Amino acid sequence: MLAPNGQWLTQDRPESPVRLLDGPTAMVELAAEIQHRIRTTRNPPDDEPDDTPHSRAR
Structure with missing residues (x-):
């Protein structure tokens, strides 16, 4: 919300505290956090097999 x-x-989440992003640097930091969360929850570590369709095409 602006x-x-x-x-x-x-x-x-609705029950979590509100964060104040003060300026463009804070917005970039938030975007980096979101990307990190997405990447670490989507991709298994390199030593574990990846059974997703895109991995079989390699």
């Missing part, structure tokens, strides 16, 4: 003063308020 606040009237140009700052962004974010929240992971």
Whole structure:
């Protein structure tokens, strides 16, 4: 949510605390956190077999 003063308020879940993003650097840091979470929850470690369709095409 964009606040009237140009700052962004974010929240992971309804019960989690609200974070104030103060400026472009904070927005980039949030984007990096989100990308990291997506990558670490989607891709298994290299030593574990990956059974997804894209892995079989390699």
